[in-house]
Amino acid sequence: MSDTVSRRSSATARLRRLGAAAAAIAAALTAALLTPAPAQAAGSAQAAGPGQPTLVRTDAGWVRGETTTEGRQFLGIPYAQPPVGDLRWTDPRPTRPWHGVREAREFGNRCVQTASWDPGYEQPSHTEDCLDLNVYVPEGRGGRVARPVMVWLHGGGLTAGAGEDIVPDTFARRTGAVVVTVNYRLGAMGFLATTDLDAESRDGVSGNFGMLDQQAALRWVRANIGRFGGDKGRVTIAGESAGGHSVCNQMASPTSKGLFHAGIVQSGAYGDCAARTRETAVAQGRAFMAKLDCADTACLRAKPAAEILAAQAGLNWGPVIGGDFLPEQPAALYAKGAAARVPVLNGANQDEGRLFSFARFDAAGTPLTAEQYPGVMRTDFGDRVLDRYPLSASPSPSIAYGTAQGDQLFACSALRLTGLLADRGPVYAYEFADRTSPPFASLRNLGTDFDFGATHVNEVQYLFKHFGLETPLNAEQRALSRQMIDYWGSFIRNGVPRAAGQPAAPADGGKVLTLRTAAQGGNGLSATVHSEHRCDLWDNL
Numbered sequence: 001m002s003d004t005v006s007r008r009s010s011a012t013a014r015l016r017r018l019g020a021a022a023a024a025i026a027a028a029l030t031a032a033l034l035t036p037a038p039a040q041a042a043g044s045a046q047a048a049g050p051g052q053p054t055l056v057r058t059d060a061g062w063v064r065g066e067t068t069t070e071g072r073q074f075l076g077i078p079y080a081q082p083p084v085g086d087l088r089w090t091d092p093r094p095t096r097p098w099h100g101v102r103e104a105r106e107f108g109n110r111c112v113q114t115a116s117w118d119p120g121y122e123q124p125s126h127t128e129d130c131l132d133l134n135v136y137v138p139e140g141r142g143g144r145v146a147r148p149v150m151v152w153l154h155g156g157g158l159t160a161g162a163g164e165d166i167v168p169d170t171f172a173r174r175t176g177a178v179v180v181t182v183n184y185r186l187g188a189m190g191f192l193a194t195t196d197l198d199a200e201s202r203d204g205v206s207g208n209f210g211m212l213d214q215q216a217a218l219r220w221v222r223a224n225i226g227r228f229g230g231d232k233g234r235v236t237i238a239g240e241s242a243g244g245h246s247v248c249n250q251m252a253s254p255t256s257k258g259l260f261h262a263g264i265v266q267s268g269a270y271g272d273c274a275a276r277t278r279e280t281a282v283a284q285g286r287a288f289m290a291k292l293d294c295a296d297t298a299c300l301r302a303k304p305a306a307e308i309l310a311a312q313a314g315l316n317w318g319p320v321i322g323g324d325f326l327p328e329q330p331a332a333l334y335a336k337g338a339a340a341r342v343p344v345l346n347g348a349n350q351d352e353g354r355l356f357s358f359a360r361f362d363a364a365g366t367p368l369t370a371e372q373y374p375g376v377m378r379t380d381f382g383d384r385v386l387d388r389y390p391l392s393a394s395p396s397p398s399i400a401y402g403t404a405q406g407d408q409l410f411a412c413s414a415l416r417l418t419g420l421l422a423d424r425g426p427v428y429a430y431e432f433a434d435r436t437s438p439p440f441a442s443l444r445n446l447g448t449d450f451d452f453g454a455t456h457v458n459e460v461q462y463l464f465k466h467f468g469l470e471t472p473l474n475a476e477q478r479a480l481s482r483q484m485i486d487y488w489g490s491f492i493r494n495g496v497p498r499a500a501g502q503p504a505a506p507a508d509g510g511k512v513l514t515l516r517t518a519a520q521g522g523n524g525l526s527a528t529v530h531s532e533h534r535c536d537l538w539d540n541l
Contacts, residue, residue, distance in 0.1 A: 058224045061098040066105050070169035071139040074228070076108035079220035080213065082129035083185060088301050089197055089209060092131060092216040108132030110162040111186045112305050114313075118442045119467045121160070126305040128189065133217050134163050134181045137228050138173040146231035148493045151180045151221055151260070153214060155241030155457070158318050159187040166464035174482075175489025178230035180221055184213035188288055188312040189305075193281035193320050196297040204323030207281045211253070211319050214246060218259040236262040236492045240460050244268015248417070249275060249319050252330035252339040262495055264488070265346040267456060269417040270409045273330040275319040284315050334420040343495035344421050345488070345505075347430035347512070348414040351453035353406025355443075357398045358450050368397040376401065381408075384541070388534050399451065408541075410456070411533035418509055428497050428505040430487075430513040431529055432459040434480060434520065441467050459515075463488060476517040483523060484515060499523075 054065040054072055065074035080092035087093065111130040115123055138147070152168065154161040163181030172179045184190060190210030197206030222232045237260045239247045245268040250256045252273070276284075291311040294300050300308075321329055333339045361368045368376060370391060377386040385404055394400035414429070421427040435453040438444065440461050443452060452458070461471040462481040473481060486499035497505040497513070502523050505513040512529040516522060530536070 055101070056227050058227065060095045062101040063104040064101050065135070068169055070136075070173045072137040073169060074104040074135040074137075075106055076132045077102075077104055077135065078108070078131060079133050080131040080216045083131065083189070083209070084128045086301065088128065088189070089192055089206070089297070090200065091202055091209070092213050094216075107134065107162070107164040108183065110164075111183055112189050112309055113156075113160045113186055114309060116160055117445070118160075118165075119445070119469065124306075124309065126309065128305055130183050130185070131213060131216070132163070132183050133220065135225075135228050136169050136172045136179040138176055138178070146226060146234075147229050148177045148234040148236070149180065149221060149225055149230040149232070150177050150236045150238055150492050151182060151218060153182060153184070153237065153239035153243035153246045155239065155243045156186070158191065158210060158242045158245075159312070161186075161242075165467060166460065167468040168464045171464050171485055171488075174485050175492060177489065177492050178225060178228055180217070180225070182214060182217040184217070185210045187317050188308050188315075191281075191317040191319065192285055192288065192300075193276075193278065194285040194289065194297065195282060198282075200297075201323065203325050205278050205281075205320050207276070207285075207320035208323065208325045211246065211249060211325055214250060215256055215259060218256070222259060233261065234493075235260045236264060238264035238266070239268060240266035241268060241457065245270065245273060248273035248330055249326060251342065251344070252333040253325050254327065254338070255324050257340065260340075260342065262343045262491065263340075263345070264491065265344065265414075265417065266459065267348045267352060267410055267414070269346065269348070269413040272413055272416060275321045275326050275329060276316065278320055278322040281320040288312060288315055331420060334424065337424065339424065341425045343425055343491070344427040345430065345491045345497055346414055346418050346421070346427060347432065348410040349454045349456060349459055350411075350431055350433040351402070351406060351435065352410035352456045353402035353404065354399060354450075354452050355402075355456040356405055357402030358448075358452065361398050361401070362448070362450055363446075368401055370397055373397040373400065377404070384537065388537050395451065406456075407533040407535070408538050411529070412535040412538040415530055415533075415535055416539065422509040426495065426507040427509065428491070428507055428513065429509070429511075430497075430505065430515060431526070432462075433514045433516045434458075434462075434477065436517060436520065437462070437477065438472055441469050441471075459484070476519055480515065480517050487513075
């Protein structure tokens with residue numbers, strides 16, 4: 001099989017998994033290199049002097065990063081002990097101090113996950129020693145004023161991805177913010193719930209290990225970010241897709257209080273930010289244990305990571321309600337005023353569902369036909385939805401189906417979240433609507449001419465180097481990218497998203513900031529996004 005065919009086969013497999021993930025949402029909705037510490041570093045609690053800008057002392061020991069054209073970066077810093085052996089499926093523990101200087105010039109291990117279509121993810125990861133983070137410090141020392149901080153939680157359906165999925169060095173320089181990207185446990189390693197683990201858990205229920213990892217990283221930031229020039233009093237948590245969903249959950253969690261001061265939710269409100277019930281999570285845990293022929297936790301902890309990874313396929317993984325982390329569903333906590341009162345930037349993309357429809361039909365070699373469309377729509381959504389999404393209104397059946405799915409899962413969920421948060425502090429709604437945007441790197445590698453429009457994930461490449469790659473943006477798209485970075489940077493610095501010469505993002509809940517290239521009309525304020533996505537239908541189904 002040729003390399004091209006092999007890549008496409010891998011991509012198709014990943015796309016099928018994406019389609020399965022979308023259906024599930026709808027249905028439920030290396031060892032560290034140690035070198036002797038330089039004598040001049042001893043005793044300092046801050047970054048070394050001008051001659052050592054890449055040497056910083058953390059609360060666990062010294063790290064040496066490197067200088068880039070954009071500033072400084074420190075990669076693969078552990079924020080918790082490796083969750084291996086008896087620590088598998090336990091709450092994260094503070095990392096042990098080390099002697100000498102730890103080199104921080106390469107990304108740490110990715111948490112356990114399968115191979116995928118994403119660039120650099122051609123091989124699976126079976127490494128559990130993965131609780132690392134990366135710190136990007138913009139060029140210049142920023143004087144005596146500490147810089148605002150953004151902590152990025154990666155997407156990937158809570159089963160894939162890593163902090164290295166974005167390289168935010170240019171974003172950090174342009175916004176003046178220190179950016180931290182985080183690895184956290186995924187899949188069964190991060191979200192297994194069993195009655196045995198419930199009894200061991202300090203949370204009260206098991207299944208929230210990945211979420212607790214995120215909180216451990218935030219505690220590391222609170223304790224250490226000042227040594228990198230960051231302001232622990234101005235921390236914004238942000239994420240896209242499952243990362244945005246994580247932000248949703250962290251904002252609702254009582255145990256996250258004081259760990260951040262603002263939130264950015266990008267395409268993360270799907271399912272109204274819902275978590276699994278304990279009963280559902282434990283039932284899925286039993287099914288997982290049966291696949292491994294295990295009756296207790298001791299048996300599970302003896303299983304190799306590769307077997308764990310194989311057994312987790314086909315099951316739903318995510319946070320669990322009923323414990324200290326999430327006493328109730330996030331929407332209920334928001335509604336009763338029990339969640340964090342912080343500024344929020346929340347939104348979705350105009351054509352979110354096209355990716356998932358492509359994954360289910362076209363990538364599988366079975367594009368949805370006009371003859372099949374009514375039956376599939378009735379089966380998946382019902383007659384009322386079919387009536388509101390006539391095939392005549394879309395260029396193809398796959399796009400028509402994707403429009404309905406995107407409206408249901410993402411657009412209307414995002415607008416409902418904005419409404420729930422409106423009484424808790426300023427919430428700024430946006431919609432990324434650049435339908436000319438190039439498909440993100442994983443899709444570009446497929447060589448398809450499918451019209452993805454402003455689909456799921458596409459906005460990420462306008463903010464950061466997605467997978468460390470430069471996106472082929474034209475002049476107008478580069479201008480939109482700069483404007484979006486300005487909006488996000490302003491929000492991170494001041495809690496209000498603004499961009500010079502552009503409309504101010506509204507905080508009244510009645511309008512949405514739409515992000516488009518100049519040729520498409522430019523950025524604007526819309527009062528019709530709710531109707532455009534037929535949310536009167538979805539809000540009542």
